[in-house]
Amino acid sequence: MDAKTQAKYEARAKIIKAMAHPARLFIVDELSKNGERCVCKLTEMVGTDMSTVSRHLAVLKNAGIIEDEKRGAQVYYRLRVRCVLDFFECVESVMKCNASDQQKLLVS
Amino acid sequence: MDAKTQAKYEARAKIIKAMAHPARLFIVDELSKNGERCVCKLTEMVGTDMSTVSRHLAVLKNAGIIEDEKRGAQVYYRLRVRCVLDFFECVESVMKCNASDQQKLLVS
DNA sequence: GAGGTATTTGGTAGTTTAGCCAAATTGGCA
DNA sequence: TGCCAATTTGGCTAAACTACCAAATACCTC
Numbered sequence: 008m009d010a011k012t013q014a015k016y017e018a019r020a021k022i023i024k025a026m027a028h029p030a031r032l033f034i035v036d037e038l039s040k041n042g043e044r045c046v047c048k049l050t051e052m053v054g055t056d057m058s059t060v061s062r063h064l065a066v067l068k069n070a071g072i073i074e075d076e077k078r079g080a081q082v083y084y085r086l087r088v089r090c091v092l093d094f095f096e097c098v099e100s101v102m103k104c105n106a107s108d109q110q111k112l113l114v115s
Numbered sequence: 116m117d118a119k120t121q122a123k124y125e126a127r128a129k130i131i132k133a134m135a136h137p138a139r140l141f142i143v144d145e146l147s148k149n150g151e152r153c154v155c156k157l158t159e160m161v162g163t164d165m166s167t168v169s170r171h172l173a174v175l176k177n178a179g180i181i182e183d184e185k186r187g188a189q190v191y192y193r194l195r196v197r198c199v200l201d202f203f204e205c206v207e208s209v210m211k212c213n214a215s216d217q218q219k220l221l222v223s
Numbered sequence: 224g225a226g227g228t229a230t231t232t233g234g235t236a237g238t239t240t241a242g243c244c245a246a247a248t249t250g251g252c253a
Numbered sequence: 254t255g256c257c258a259a260t261t262t263g264g265c266t267a268a269a270c271t272a273c274c275a276a277a278t279a280c281c282t283c
Binding site for chain 1: 240241242243244245249250251
């Protein structure tokens with residue numbers, strides 16, 4: 008793999024890596040359902056330190072998956088690209104596939 | 116987030132995390148184009164140690180994204196779920212979106 | 224069975240990530 | 254201006270990840 012190809016896949020990986028954490032997946036899911044949320048509300052839902060949530064949000068924003076808007080004392084985050092929701096669909100189908108194979112193992 | 120919800124998002128994250136590495140993305144891409152490849156061929160293409168490639172393949176297999184078949188001295192890997200290719204499409208559109216926003220910044 | 228190739232696994236060092244606390248920053252309001 | 258709430262950032266530690274080398278396995282051929 009030459010340097011250029013390497014760079015291409017690294018750029019792609021960065022975006023996928025941003026989604027590769029349970030708290031961040033939860034946040035994306037929540038934003039998809041609710042349009043937008045402030046950091047304090049997300050912190051309450053996720054259940055970790057606010058500084059941790061803020062860092063997760065920074066990762067997602069840095070990847071270009073979400074965007075923020077300051078309104079008064081709060082910062083609201085929302086999805087910038089809807090297609091990340093397709094990830095969920097595929098992930099479900101992989102899990103379903105895994106489960107059915109597991110089933111076969113048990114039966115046989 | 117209660118324990119059950121946590122577990123749900125962890126399971127999803129595991130699958131996405133399996134895709135979140137440039138070498139693994141390359142491998143998935145390659146398998147999508149070529150149907151199947153043995154470890155030695157992938158090693159040659161990726162350009163790292165064979166043991167490293169083998170570990171990457173194990174991660175993808177463990178997530179249920181690829182499957183293997185031993186034929187003679189070689190092990191062939193292939194995609195188990197085509198939908199992971201949708202990831203690429205979305206990633207491209209995120210990158211395009213990022214690029215156009217960058218453009219706006221330069222102009223303004 | 225001996226030797227050779229393909230692959231996986233054990234061990235290890237360096238890097239990155241995630242979480243918390245504390246401190247700094249920002250905007251709103253008395 | 255001075256205080257309060259919301260958010261981000263710095264500092265630190267523990268855990269996870271990645272890559273390499275070397276050793277163990279598995280399979281084929283002679």
